[in-house]
Amino acid sequence: MAWESLNPPRDYLKAGVRKPYRDVIDVSWGDPHRAGVKPLSFVRQVLAACLYPKLMEGDRLMVDVRQRAQRLLKECAGGSIGSYSNTAGIPEIVQRVSEFITRRDGGVPCRRENIFISSGSQWALNILKVLVNSEASPRTGVLTPVPCHSTTILSLMALGAAAVPYHLTEERGWALEVEELQRALDSAKGVCSPVALYVINPGNPAGYVQNRKSMQEVIRFAAEKRLFLLADEVYQDCVYGKTEFVSYKRALAEMGPPLSETVELASFHTASKGLMGECGLRAGYVELVNLDPAVMKHINSLFSTNSCAPVLGQIALDVMTNPPQPGDPSYPLYMKHIRTSLAENVRRVEEVVNSLPGFSCQPVEGGAFAFPTVFLPPKAIERAKEVGMKPDTFYCLRLLEEAGLLFSPGTEYGQKEGTYHIRFCIMIPLDVMEELLRRLSGFHKRFMKEFS
Amino acid sequence: MNHGTALLWKRRALSSLSTTRRGLPKEKMSENGMMSRAKVLTIDTMNPTVKKVEYAVRGPIVQRAVELERELSEGMKKPFTEVIKANIGDAHAMGQQPITFFRQVLALCSYPELLSDSAFPEDAKSRACRILNSCGGNSMGSYSASQGIESVRQDVARYIERRDGGVPCDPDNIYLTTGASDGIVTMLKLLVCGEGAMRTGVMISIPQYPLYSAALAELGAVQINYYLNEGKCWSLDIDELQRALNEARLYCNPRALCIINPGNPTGQVQSRECIEDVIRFAAKERLFLMADEVYQDNVYAEGCQFHSFKKVLFEMGPEYSETVELASFHSSSKCYMGECGFRGGYMEIINMDDDVKAQLTKLLSVRLCPPVPGQALMDLVVNPPQPGEPSYERFIKERTATLSVLAEKAKLTEQVLNTVEGIRCNPVQGAMYSFPRLTIPEKALQEAKELGQQPDMFYCMKMLEETGICLVPGSGFGQKEGTYHFRMTILPPTDKLKILLNNVKEFHQRFTQQYS
Numbered sequence: 001m002a003w004e005s006l007n008p009p010r011d012y013l014k015a016g017v018r019k020p021y022r023d024v025i026d027v028s029w030g031d032p033h034r035a036g037v038k039p040l041s042f043v044r045q046v047l048a049a050c051l052y053p054k055l056m057e058g059d060r061l062m063v064d065v066r067q068r069a070q071r072l073l074k075e076c077a078g079g080s081i082g083s084y085s086n087t088a089g090i091p092e093i094v095q096r097v098s099e100f101i102t103r104r105d106g107g108v109p110c111r112r113e114n115i116f117i118s119s120g121s122q123w124a125l126n127i128l129k130v131l132v133n134s135e136a137s138p139r140t141g142v143l144t145p146v147p148c149h150s151t152t153i154l155s156l157m158a159l160g161a162a163a164v165p166y167h168l169t170e171e172r173g174w175a176l177e178v179e180e181l182q183r184a185l186d187s188a189k190g191v192c193s194p195v196a197l198y199v200i201n202p203g204n205p206a207g208y209v210q211n212r213k214s215m216q217e218v219i220r221f222a223a224e225k226r227l228f229l230l231a232d233e234v235y236q237d238c239v240y241g242k243t244e245f246v247s248y249k250r251a252l253a254e255m256g257p258p259l260s261e262t263v264e265l266a267s268f269h270t271a272s273k274g275l276m277g278e279c280g281l282r283a284g285y286v287e288l289v290n291l292d293p294a295v296m297k298h299i300n301s302l303f304s305t306n307s308c309a310p311v312l313g314q315i316a317l318d319v320m321t322n323p324p325q326p327g328d329p330s331y332p333l334y335m336k337h338i339r340t341s342l343a344e345n346v347r348r349v350e351e352v353v354n355s356l357p358g359f360s361c362q363p364v365e366g367g368a369f370a371f372p373t374v375f376l377p378p379k380a381i382e383r384a385k386e387v388g389m390k391p392d393t394f395y396c397l398r399l400l401e402e403a404g405l406l407f408s409p410g411t412e413y414g415q416k417e418g419t420y421h422i423r424f425c426i427m428i429p430l431d432v433m434e435e436l437l438r439r440l441s442g443f444h445k446r447f448m449k450e451f452s
Numbered sequence: 453m454n455h456g457t458a459l460l461w462k463r464r465a466l467s468s469l470s471t472t473r474r475g476l477p478k479e480k481m482s483e484n485g486m487m488s489r490a491k492v493l494t495i496d497t498m499n500p501t502v503k504k505v506e507y508a509v510r511g512p513i514v515q516r517a518v519e520l521e522r523e524l525s526e527g528m529k530k531p532f533t534e535v536i537k538a539n540i541g542d543a544h545a546m547g548q549q550p551i552t553f554f555r556q557v558l559a560l561c562s563y564p565e566l567l568s569d570s571a572f573p574e575d576a577k578s579r580a581c582r583i584l585n586s587c588g589g590n591s592m593g594s595y596s597a598s599q600g601i602e603s604v605r606q607d608v609a610r611y612i613e614r615r616d617g618g619v620p621c622d623p624d625n626i627y628l629t630t631g632a633s634d635g636i637v638t639m640l641k642l643l644v645c646g647e648g649a650m651r652t653g654v655m656i657s658i659p660q661y662p663l664y665s666a667a668l669a670e671l672g673a674v675q676i677n678y679y680l681n682e683g684k685c686w687s688l689d690i691d692e693l694q695r696a697l698n699e700a701r702l703y704c705n706p707r708a709l710c711i712i713n714p715g716n717p718t719g720q721v722q723s724r725e726c727i728e729d730v731i732r733f734a735a736k737e738r739l740f741l742m743a744d745e746v747y748q749d750n751v752y753a754e755g756c757q758f759h760s761f762k763k764v765l766f767e768m769g770p771e772y773s774e775t776v777e778l779a780s781f782h783s784s785s786k787c788y789m790g791e792c793g794f795r796g797g798y799m800e801i802i803n804m805d806d807d808v809k810a811q812l813t814k815l816l817s818v819r820l821c822p823p824v825p826g827q828a829l830m831d832l833v834v835n836p837p838q839p840g841e842p843s844y845e846r847f848i849k850e851r852t853a854t855l856s857v858l859a860e861k862a863k864l865t866e867q868v869l870n871t872v873e874g875i876r877c878n879p880v881q882g883a884m885y886s887f888p889r890l891t892i893p894e895k896a897l898q899e900a901k902e903l904g905q906q907p908d909m910f911y912c913m914k915m916l917e918e919t920g921i922c923l924v925p926g927s928g929f930g931q932k933e934g935t936y937h938f939r940m941t942i943l944p945p946t947d948k949l950k951i952l953l954n955n956v957k958e959f960h961q962r963f964t965q966q967y968s
Contacts, residue, residue: 026588031595034588044563052559060569077537077545082791084542086518087510119630119795121819133499135672154818158641195492228492264492278593280824282630282795294495298502304510305666307631310823311793312562 021404027425028408030368032277035428042330043319062329081311087304089117093318100321105250114288117309123286134160141192147413149204162192174208178217196228202235202366205423209243209366215251231267237274240346241365265289271316283313345426345433352437374420380451392420403443504669508928517922532920538940539924541884543790546943553843554832573842583828592824598817600628604831611834616763630822632783635799637667644673653704659929661716674704686720690729708740714747714882717939721756721882727764741778749787752859753881778802788854796826861942868953890936896967908936919955
């Protein structure tokens with residue numbers, strides 16, 4: 001990834017160079033812990049107890065922590081988290097995940113055989129492996145949004161597939177328009193053979209949350225054009241605006257037969273985002289809907305070669321889908337956390353960024369990032385060209401050097417020709433956000449003045 | 453590998469049943485012209501190479517074992533009271549205890565508030581702090597660099613240097629992985645290319661650990677089988693390597709040679725001379741060497757010793773050490789740790805072209821990073837308590853106990869199985885399995901054929917249904933035509949293992965009797 005190879009931020013400080021800032025604020029990843037957010041106590045206590053059961057002696061840990069850990073250990077072979085689990089995950093955890101999905105979707109049934117827990121993004125890779133025929137000519141194509149986080153594009157390339165970009169409409173809050181899907185599909189004629197439509201909701205990097213109507217249009221389009229629907233919903237717990245999150249599974253179910261029984265859908269979720277932010281534990285799941293049973297058998301074989309998802313990650317998923325409830329001793333501490341400060345972060349970001357000339361930020365309805373447009377002056381674009389960089393990369397490099405803020409340039413995600421964006425993670429502590437906005441404002445004003 | 457005809461019928465029946473249940477109209481077009489039946493993703497449209505992927509260790513016999521467990525828990529009567537999963541190399545599942553020190557440090561890393569708790573020894577605390585300091589935001593919940601946490605890679609490099617008597621190791625050549633499997637599959641991805649007669653061929657031992665055959669099938673690579681010599685305790689003959697290579701050159705482009713040492717499923721520990729021969733062979737024939745060494749601490753037999761390919765390579769001098777391309781793999785799932793659920797591992801890459809290294813880094817970045825707890829565990833494995841440290845005594849005691857019990861069980865398994873007429877078991881020199889050869893009576897071979905099953909699958913299925921013991925048939929690993937085996941782990945606790953071995957013995961005698 002070009003941007004990452006340009007600037008390992010720690011090296012700046014290691015080299016002993018004097019800077020006008022004490023530390024680099026790294027918000028280039030969707031990694032809340034890295035940015036200073038503390039892990040949730042409950043899940044970490046449960047993990048510690050599962051790792052070292054002796055901790056459960058005495059009153060060191062709260063009773064609900066002990067009960068959860070004991071239950072989980074009983075569900076592990078040999079009572080140890082060091083054992084392999086079943087391919088799709090510890091069956092009882094898979095069951096609870098399926099119950100979570102049903103609750104989330106207002107009662108829409110969820111079959112546990114359709115769920116595979118896996119190591120982070122492995123779920124997506126495995127599903128893509130089944131869809132993408134690397135020997136086919138023309139190549140398999142997958143419709144992907146612009147902007148889109150780079151991991152998906154890289155995965156597609158690694159499998160020999162083609163990404164077929166469809167542009168989201170920034171002026172309308174990054175809306176997904178069917179006409180644009182059609183245009184993208186048409187552009188693929190003779191180039192590749194599209195088999196799937198990949199949607200991200202809530203978005204990354206753009207912070208939109210799709211409304212039901214838009215989702216129904218997407219579903220109808222996928223059905224009509226015979227596309228497998230891949231729904232990346234890892235930010236479903238990060239919603240701040242007016243639009244409620246509705247899962248594609250639910251939207252599909254509510255449309256009734258024949259669509260609800262035929263459209264093939266894979267939905268992804270993870271313990272890496274949301275309140276947990278446990279990226280390093282590598283745990284996620286995919287729910288597969290309406291797949292051919294014969295294909296499911298092969299998908300199972302494919303997952304089996306990965307053995308199983310890391311057990312600690314599975315435990316994190318268990319807590320994510322079944323957090324402490326009102327009345328549980330750990331509940332008060334669990335609730336008193338990031339959600340309130342996230343809404344506040346979003347408010348402050350929109351307020352500050354939109355007040356700065358040369359910036360425009362669509363409402364951040366959900367997700368982990370702000371993705372404002374930067375209107376770069378022609379002189380800045382010239383200078384960037386001179387040093388052989390994309391204009392937004394140039395902006396970000398200066399931002400790092402002068403203000404100690406590590407953002408990522410829009411060029412990494414794709415954007416409309418002639419537009420420039422920057423992305424930064426908003427899932428950070430309130431005080432860090434204030435510092436970030438202070439530095440950003442200062443830098444931006446100076447930058448705009450320099451290149452006016 | 454054939455599945456039983458019974459299974460095929462069952463699958464077809466189920467799929468048509470579910471169609472009827474769904475109430476889907478057959479070839480009906482609705483008013484707005486949408487097809488309501490045909491799926492986008494079918495057996496015919498899916499990636500053809502994925503269809504060839506099979507992984508016997510978690511294959512159909514295990515699925516049946518899980519079904520039986522469910523039936524037992526629902527109260528169904530069986531000729532046994534529990535299902536024993538002797539199919540998978542999962543030590544903790546069979547009652548092996550984790551190393552206390554490792555679990556203490558990891559608990560501290562998970563919940564650092566425990567650092568103020570007097571229940572933990574000081575050395576565990578200082579290890580935990582060191583690990584946390586190298587994690588983003590001091591949390592195991594942060595992503596790490598794709599290649600793995602730098603300080604862990606440095607510790608791995610130092611471990612390798614100590615293990616190999618001072619042969620230098622560059623941390624930049626160390627890649628932390630999600631179990632060893634992640635590294636193995638990634639390397640194969642890099643190696644496989646070409647079309648038709650130039651398609652990459654990869655040499656792998658028969659019998660082999662079926663991750664290799666599965667990965668090669670998925671990548672559409674050519675699997676080149678070289679047979680280990682069962683009569684000579686599963687040794688590797690260079691002549692056999694040469695034969696396999698020469699034949700393969702006619703229809704593919706052989707580029708890599710995979711070797712598992714100590715072996716899986718066969719358990720043989722290669723001699724130093726053998727390793728040198730393999731290296732010379734790889735150098736001469738220009739093959740990339742892949743050395744799967746995950747069982748490096750599991751060596752039991754008298755006169756056997758683990759020699760790492762890296763060490764031997766370097767001791768052969770610059771003619772080899774500067775030219776032979778080698779990837780060595782290790783994991784936290786085996787040895788004395790048995791921490792399969794952590795998915796910890798690493799690989800060391802020697803003499804890889806720099807441009808290819810850049811591509812490797814890119815490929816690894818797609819999966820973001822390996823699980824951080826697994827990386828932390830690997831750090832402890834390569835950096836265990838030292839003499840003088842508070843946790844040292846206990847650590848050594850636990851490790852020695854675990855390894856010596858495994859050695860006893862290896863011996864016991866070989867002994868008992870060799871008392872059975874019709875079972876021949878080579879010494880279990882290392883690893884975690886026995887891979888005995890079975891004599892299957894003609895009538896049984898017939899019946900298996902009629903059912904469309906491999907004879908050893910037929911045998912193992914029967915054993916499962918009659919005794920509750922789940923093994924993996926040799927056909928899942930590959931074996932010489934006309935021979936039959938099963939793979940059984942040596943992991944159950946000694947008293948249970950004795951009962952198990954006895955049940956296997958009795959089953960074999962009954963089976964032989966039944967089909968005589």
